[in-house]
Amino acid sequence: MIAALITVIVLILAAAALFVYRSIPDHRTAFLVDASIPAESSAAAARRGADFAAVARAVGSAAQNAGDADALSLRRFGGDCGEPGNTSQVVQSGTGRGNEIAGSVRQLTPGGHATLRSGIGAAIEDFEGLYPFRGEKSNRIVVVTSSGKDACTSDQRALLKEAHDKVKAAGLKLEFRFVGYKVPAGERADLGRLAAAVGAPAPRFADTTGSLAPILRKLVLPKEDEARKVTVPSSPGVPETSAGPKHTFVVGLSTGWAVTVTGTPVRCAATTGKPDTCQFTMHEGERLTLRATVSGPNPNPMGDMAEQNNPYYRPNRTPYWYGCDEGPRSRSCTVTMTKERVETSERWGDGASSPTGMAASRLLACVTTEETSELTLARTCAAATGSEGPPNPEVTYADGSTG
Structure with missing residues (x-):
């Protein structure tokens, strides 16, 4: 009798343990x-x-x-x-x-x-x-x-x-x-x-x-690239000994201003009025953090005159990123090289499946600003990474009116 009771208790506890295990x-x-x-x-x-x-x-x-x-x-x-x-x-x-x-x-x-x-x-x-x-x-x-x-x-x-x-x-x-x-x-x-x-x-x-x-x-x-373990290098750009396939990644410098990007295996820089790119290789599973510093003279040819004649004018030196893990118009840029990123780039190559309707790539990240005279660069940057473009800026004129 006692043995039977013990058996029943053990079975109940086992069933409860199984329920808890399956419920977590x-x-x-x-x-x-x-x-x-x-x-x-x-x-x-x-x-x-x-x-x-x-x-x-x-x-x-x-x-x-x-x-x-x-x-x-x-x-x-x-x-x-x-x-x-x-x-x-x-x-x-x-x-x-x-x-x-x-x-x-x-x-x-x-x-x-x-x-x-x-x-x-x-x-x-x-x-x-x-x-x-x-x-x-x-x-x-x-x-x-x-x-x-x-x-x-x-x-x-x-x-x-x-x-x-x-x-x-x-x-x-x-x-x-x-x-x-x-x-x-x-x-x-x-x-x-x-x-x-x-x-x-x-x-x-x-x-x-x-x-x-x-x-x-x-x-x-x-999420595919979070559900599996992603190996993060101890220092950006240095591949692990057991690294996965290697892919070329491009950084676009599309601010119009002078800009310097650090965090990549090489130092990228462009001077005012001369957008540029740099490229390097990344292994699948590798992650990089990119930072941008904007400087130099205003690329707006009317910038000096605008500052003199319009008390509301403020040159826009704020760097925005497209094509990064953080999403469009992010202030920081993390790039994790995943299989999904590579496969998406292949699908978007002809523009047919790209969200923007033109050829775009997930193997590209670009930094831009939203200075009014350079807004075309920002929109091109967004389209090239398959992202929604920046909003139309609100301009405040010298008389205080907006438009």
């Missing part, structure tokens, strides 16, 4: 979505409502494209300062939740202040319990926001410290990824500091619906 996902991703609306004007609120609809579509698309065995969840933030309802979990973590998240995020009604602090704190706490199970390989919070700072916190440094301490106290490897959609220019640095505080890469910014969805899809695991 490889990857768990939580979407944290900004559902706030600025209160400064009805026009701003209307624009934000339209922008949120674009965010909802992009988040839904990313969720539906995730792996069936990945655990997904959805949390929103936005509401009255100090109120417990200014963040809430909309869809609890679980596998096969892609369609549920897509439907739920579209039904959200945006409103209230950007309670980023509450949202991040609660999203971290969602991972602290034993159930729902954490991902065995990765646990990630993808923050999709149109605000760079918390509207209810006057001291943003307190937000940074609190976020840092919460991640540390959670006791697990928790990844953050930040995606800013139409974030005001004055708040982008705040979002960058928040990302740094939780050990995340620099935020990826999107200003159009066409660029938002691809960024989100790339951040939802598993």
